[in-house]
Amino acid sequence: MLEQPKIAKRYLxxxxxxxxxxxxxxxxxxxxSAQGPDGKVIAKGGGTTIIHGGAPGFVPVLTxxxxxxxxxxxxxxxxxxxxxxxxxxxxxxxxxxxxxNAMYVTGRITGAAVNGNSATLTGTSNITGLGAGSDVPFxxxxxxxxxxxxxxxxxxxxxxxxxHEVLVQGSFEIQGAD
Numbered sequence: 001m002l003e004q005p006k007i008a009k010r011y012l013x014x015x016x017x018x019x020x021x022x023x024x025x026x027x028x029x030x031x032x033s034a035q036g037p038d039g040k041v042i043a044k045g046g047g048t049t050i051i052h053g054g055a056p057g058f059v060p061v062l063t064x065x066x067x068x069x070x071x072x073x074x075x076x077x078x079x080x081x082x083x084x085x086x087x088x089x090x091x092x093x094x095x096x097x098x099x100x101n102a103m104y105v106t107g108r109i110t111g112a113a114v115n116g117n118s119a120t121l122t123g124t125s126n127i128t129g130l131g132a133g134s135d136v137p138f139x140x141x142x143x144x145x146x147x148x149x150x151x152x153x154x155x156x157x158x159x160x161x162x163x164h165e166v167l168v169q170g171s172f173e174i175q176g177a178d
Contacts, residue, residue: 039072040071041068041069041070041173042069042070042071042076042174042175043067043068043069043078043112043114043119043142043173044067044069044172044173045068045142045171045172045173046064046065046066046067046170046171047064047065047167047168047169047171048065048167048169049062049063050063050165050166051164052165052166053164060086061085061086062084062085063082063083063084064081064082064083065080065081066079066080066081067081067121068109069112069121075110076110076111076112077108077110078108078109078112078123079107080106080107080123081105081106081107082106082140082153083101083103083104084101084102084129084130085099085100085101085102086098087099087100088100101128101129102130103127103128103131104127104129105153105155106127107126107136108125109121110122110123114176117145117174118144118174119141119142119174121140121142122139123138124137125155127155131158132157133157136155136156137155138153139153140152142172142174143172143174144172145167145171146170147169147170149166149167149171150164150166152164153165
């Protein structure tokens with residue numbers, strides 16, 4: 001059986017991979033800051049996601065994500081939070097208790113691009129746990145929808161493989177999406 005720090009690290013790496021995968025969804029984005037008046041919401045949402053396929057070693061990871069981005073003064077402002085929780089143990093009675101804080105990303109959104117039902121949000125973040133650091137660039141790609149919608153988070157302090165997340169509760173809204 002793996003030691004506790006190794007398990008938590010694997011969970012966090014899986015979460016990062018899920019979040020990064022969402023960021024590659026956008027094919028031809030256009031700048032949201034060039035559209036419409038100040039104070040117009042570009043994207044917002046929140047909920048609980050699960051990392052598709054789990055973390056390395058087939059360990060489930062749940063995330064709680066919340067974000068909002070809007071136009072302001074010709075630019076984009078907003079906030080982003082993503083807390084990744086992993087179970088205490090890979091197997092047994094504690095494998096369903098998501099109490100290990102694998103990673104927490106809290107950031108300031110400074111850029112946004114919308115492409116159909118997807119938005120790519122960028123900015124800088126402070127991260128604890130896996131990929132820890134300050135002023136770390138991040139990209140969050142999100143698909144409009146409720147449960148089943150996808151998201152992907154990429155942070156520069158972790159390997160280039162993104163975390164692919166599937167929304168299980170909550171909703172993601174994209175301005176202009178049908």
